[in-house]
Amino acid sequence: VKKPTNFPPGPVWLPIIGSSLQIKKEAKLIRGGQHVVFNTLCQKWNSNVVGIKLGEQLIVSVSNYSIIKDVLDNEDFLGRTSNFFSKLRLLGPSPGVTCAEGQIFKIQKKFILKNLHCGFDAKINDELEDLLMLINLNQRNIDFGKLVQPAAVNILWSLLSGHRLSRCDPKFQTLLNLLDDRVRAFDMAGGTLSNYPWLRFIAPEGVGYNLIVNLNAKLKNFIMAEINYHHQTWSKGMKTDLMYSFITCMNEGNEMSESFTDEQLLMISVDLFIAGAHSAGSTLDFVCLLMLLYPQVQRKVQAIVDKEFPNNCTITYSDQHKVPYIQAVIYEVIRFCHVLPMGGPRRALRDTVIDGYAVPKDTTVLLNLYSVMTSKEIWGDPENFRPERFIVDGNLHVIKEFIPFGIGRRRCLGESLARKFLFVFTTGLLRKYDMLPEDGVPLPPAVLVPGIVCHPKPYKVRFVPRKL
Numbered sequence: 011v012k013k014p015t016n017f018p019p020g021p022v023w024l025p026i027i028g029s030s031l032q033i034k035k036e037a038k039l040i041r042g043g044q045h046v047v048f049n050t051l052c053q054k055w056n057s058n059v060v061g062i063k064l065g066e067q068l069i070v071s072v073s074n075y076s077i078i079k080d081v082l083d084n085e086d087f088l089g090r091t092s093n094f095f096s097k098l099r100l101l102g103p104s105p106g107v108t109c110a111e112g113q114i115f116k117i118q119k120k121f122i123l124k125n126l127h128c129g130f131d132a133k134i135n136d137e138l139e140d141l142l143m144l145i146n147l148n149q150r151n152i153d154f155g156k157l158v159q160p161a162a163v164n165i166l167w168s169l170l171s172g173h174r175l176s177r178c179d180p181k182f183q184t185l186l187n188l189l190d191d192r193v194r195a196f197d198m199a200g201g202t203l204s205n206y207p208w209l210r211f212i213a214p215e216g217v218g219y220n221l222i223v224n225l226n227a228k229l230k231n232f233i234m235a236e237i238n239y240h241h242q243t244w245s246k247g248m249k250t251d252l253m254y255s256f257i258t259c260m261n262e263g264n265e266m267s268e269s270f271t272d273e274q275l276l277m278i279s280v281d282l283f284i285a286g287a288h289s290a291g292s293t294l295d296f297v298c299l300l301m302l303l304y305p306q307v308q309r310k311v312q313a314i315v316d317k318e319f320p321n322n323c324t325i326t327y328s329d330q331h332k333v334p335y336i337q338a339v340i341y342e343v344i345r346f347c348h349v350l351p352m353g354g355p356r357r358a359l360r361d362t363v364i365d366g367y368a369v370p371k372d373t374t375v376l377l378n379l380y381s382v383m384t385s386k387e388i389w390g391d392p393e394n395f396r397p398e399r400f401i402v403d404g405n406l407h408v409i410k411e412f413i414p415f416g417i418g419r420r421r422c423l424g425e426s427l428a429r430k431f432l433f434v435f436t437t438g439l440l441r442k443y444d445m446l447p448e449d450g451v452p453l454p455p456a457v458l459v460p461g462i463v464c465h466p467k468p469y470k471v472r473f474v475p476r477k478l
């Protein structure tokens with residue numbers, strides 16, 4: 011199959027399947043996720059930009075900080091991939107924010123950034139208190155990921171709906187199960203449905219199509235019930251949570267309100283859960299694993315917490331400037347175990363160029379952030395977990411290549427929530443407890459298990475109350 015003129019180098023394309031076989035072969039050989047496969051392809055083709063074809067889709071992956079930055083700064087790449095699979099992600103005609111483009115993207119992102127922050131600190135502290143209470147009841151043999159994921163979901167639910175749900179509430183269990191099952195279903199259907207959408211007619215069960223449609227319908231019903239409740243109880247000017255603020259915009263009737271519909275509110279709610287819950291939860295899961303693997307770092311964090319936050323005072327994110335080492339530990343966890351190693355897929359809005367190579371309109375562009383986080387040129391010893399790399403003269407050192415949340419107009423809109431969540435939970439947990447591995451059970455290495463959002467290999471933690 012002929013490639014477009016001056017398309018980036020990469021494996022040959024076969025009719026219908028494109029480069030799928032070679033990619034599958036590489037993935038099997040190296041047993042890594044997409045990020046490792048694209049790193050290997052870069053080495054094989056001796057190029058930071060590699061082009062492949064999967065089904066009908068042209069895909070270009072970029073693996074170098076300055077080229078990634080050029081792409082992120084370039085308006086040509088502000089689009090999001092639009093294939094069958096990404097449409098299946100939507101629950102109706104509205105794009106939400108993650109898949110929105112153009113004017114609607116600008117309006118919706120601005121709205122969320124302005125209205126999401128209402129009561130952040132209190133909601134994060136409520137969830138931390140809840141978590142500490144649960145740990146107090148059971149301190150042994152804990153699957154930490156399973157304990158913190160619900161905390162992240164509850165913070166998001168609370169920002170959206172104005173109230174948190176109790177972990178015993180069957181409604182909360184339904185929401186958790188729906189989100190988990192949906193992530194698993196999308197993982198399972200993986201690239202298959204986006205590359206070969208016609209497979210849904212032949213094997214709708216086997217490729218996970220029926221499962222996704224079914225889960226989408228349930229999630230829609232769940233969130234719509236809350237939106238309807240907000241409509242019934244709304245009064246003029248109400249802005250106490252994201253749903254009321256949205257309905258206020260909807261009912262105000264200005265030139266922006268066109269893009270404020272129930273379908274759109276439904277979809278931004280789903281976007282926040284999908285983009286936020288697992289990424290923040292899995293990163294905190296890695297914080298815990300790394301504290302077990304590097305007990306000397308854990309002890310240093312605890313010594314700083316004891317000194318700076320004595321007498322059980324509430325810790326908020328505004329205190330972070332007092333403890334640069336703790337910030338450095340969190341940065342280093344994010345660098346060492348970046349749970350979204352391929353960032354968010356982009357779409358070329360027109361025929362354009364990356365590093366001198368031709369990139370046709372509608373090509374999917376994947377940004378290999380993993381290559382940046384593990385670059386020898388940038389970090390010197392990327393293979394070592396070394397928070398000190400982010401400290402210079404006792405202060406937090408900002409490294410420009412550290413871009414875990416992306417940059418530019420499409421950068422992560424949950425960045426400040428994620429930073430606060432990680433800071434408050436890390437300090438709050440380590441103030442009260444020593445984290446220890448279960449006796450006699452070896453810990454796994456801190457490697458990324460691939461998925462829509464990567465997570466650690468299973469491990470168990472034991473919490474031992476500290477004598478303060």
Ligand code: HEM
Binds near residue numbers: 287353423
């Ligand atoms: C440690 C946690 C997190 C990491 C590492 C992370 C990272 C990222 C990255 C790399 C992107 C893609 C940016 C791009 O396309 O250039 C992104 C987008 C996004 N993130 Fe996050 N994120 C985190 C937490 C969150 C949270 C808590 C939320 C929700 C409140 C969230 C909501 C979003 C949304 C909605 C987008 C799409 C933005 C757009 O298309 O303009 N993220 N995130």
